[in-house]
Amino acid sequence: MIVANRKPFEEIVELVKAYKSILLLGCNECVTVCAAGGAKEVAVLASELRMHREKEGQPIEVKEHVLERNCDPEYVVSLAPIIGDAEAILSMACGCGIQFVGEHYRQMRVLPAVNTTFDGVAEEQGVWAERCLGCGNCILDKTLGVCPVTRCAKSLFNGPCGGSHGGKCEVSDETPCGWQLIVDRYKEMNMLDKYMEIQPLKNWSTSRDGGPRKRVREDLKL
Amino acid sequence: MRLTYPPNVKIVKVPCTGRVDIIHMLKAFENGADGVFVAGCLEGECHFLKGNLRAKKRVAQTKALLDECGIGGDRIAMYNLSSAQGQRFAEISREMTEKVRQLGPNPARKGRAKAA
Ligand code: SF4
Ligand code: SF4
Numbered sequence: 371m372i373v374a375n376r377k378p379f380e381e382i383v384e385l386v387k388a389y390k391s392i393l394l395l396g397c398n399e400c401v402t403v404c405a406a407g408g409a410k411e412v413a414v415l416a417s418e419l420r421m422h423r424e425k426e427g428q429p430i431e432v433k434e435h436v437l438e439r440n441c442d443p444e445y446v447v448s449l450a451p452i453i454g455d456a457e458a459i460l461s462m463a464c465g466c467g468i469q470f471v472g473e474h475y476r477q478m479r480v481l482p483a484v485n486t487t488f489d490g491v492a493e494e495q496g497v498w499a500e501r502c503l504g505c506g507n508c509i510l511d512k513t514l515g516v517c518p519v520t521r522c523a524k525s526l527f528n529g530p531c532g533g534s535h536g537g538k539c540e541v542s543d544e545t546p547c548g549w550q551l552i553v554d555r556y557k558e559m560n561m562l563d564k565y566m567e568i569q570p571l572k573n574w575s576t577s578r579d580g581g582p583r584k585r586v587r588e589d590l591k592l
Numbered sequence: 593m594r595l596t597y598p599p600n601v602k603i604v605k606v607p608c609t610g611r612v613d614i615i616h617m618l619k620a621f622e623n624g625a626d627g628v629f630v631a632g633c634l635e636g637e638c639h640f641l642k643g644n645l646r647a648k649k650r651v652a653q654t655k656a657l658l659d660e661c662g663i664g665g666d667r668i669a670m671y672n673l674s675s676a677q678g679q680r681f682a683e684i685s686r687e688m689t690e691k692v693r694q695l696g697p698n699p700a701r702k703g704r705a706k707a708a
Binding site: 379380410413414417418419420421422424425426429 | 613614615618619621622657660661662663699700701702
């Protein structure tokens with residue numbers, strides 16, 4: 371899932387300072403699951419904003435709405451009647467959703483209420499962690515399911531750097547060394563000989579180095 | 593028991609404090625409450641095992657939210673008491689009412705800013 375984190379309240383207050391009426395928009399997919407921008411978070415932020423502005427003597431009308439997905443036109447077009455006379459849209463969807471809504475309603479300011487952070491998993495209830503950077507050429511077969519692009523702070527491909535210590539990354543003692551995790555996997559699967567295979571230089575043109583990416587499936591087009 | 597507790601205390605019944613979500617507490621403030629206390633069963637005695645412990649975390653989170661939006665986290669509290677402790681309930685109600693009175697009215701009560 372895409373994991374996001376709500377922006378600090380003061381930053382959000384500043385973003386909507388100029389408006390008396392906004393639409394606070396959430397998304398029912400990733401940001402709901404990572405508890406950053408689903409119906410619950412929308413309700414909480416809306417309530418906080420109303421109270422804060424009431425206290426300041428500048429009441430704000432906050433309309434709450436949650437789209438099934440903010441990254442699919444079929445849902446985004448349904449927003450038109452809901453926007454009504456809102457002066458701006460404050461979105462708790464991920465960065466993709468925020469942009470896509472803006473592309474559809476070009477006269478509206480669509481403001482981000484969350485910082486979209488990474489593609490990851492829920493390691494446990496209330497804890498999310500990064501797993502994939504979308505490099506466009508997956509090598510999880512070679513590293514037995516541990517991504518060196520993501521889980522090694524330096525995205526190294528042939529073993530750890532000198533900063534690996536006691537299984538931790540030199541970047542932080544909270545972060546496991548990605549290469550330690552890979553070596554542990556080789557041992558676990560009795561495949562340590564795989565560690566000896568030298569990985570050639572990675573072609574990063576499938577990743578962000580090739581610019582924004584696009585995927586087309588002609589058979590699905592209408 | 594004919595115990596008296598301050599008449600301004602309104603009781604919202606829930607089957608278990610585990611049902612109380614952050615938004616419920618925020619809504620009370622949005623609708624003008626000056627203070628809120630969540631009265632849960634004694635820790636370790638939840639019929640649903642962890643309802644009151646979950647409520648405790650949610651009250652803490654709501655406190656933080658009330659602080660960040662300027663209403664003040666001191667206006668909310670969680671207490672643990674058994675249903676046999678009517679006396680304690682009356683006492684907490686008085687305690688909380690007194691505390692909230694000191695804090696003054698809810699600064700976000702509708703129309704208040706305009707009237708002031
Ligand atoms: S190798 Fe690339 S595609 Fe595969 S998990 Fe890592 S970043 Fe994602
Ligand atoms: S310590 Fe490990 S994870 Fe951190 S940068 Fe070095 S090799 Fe990568």
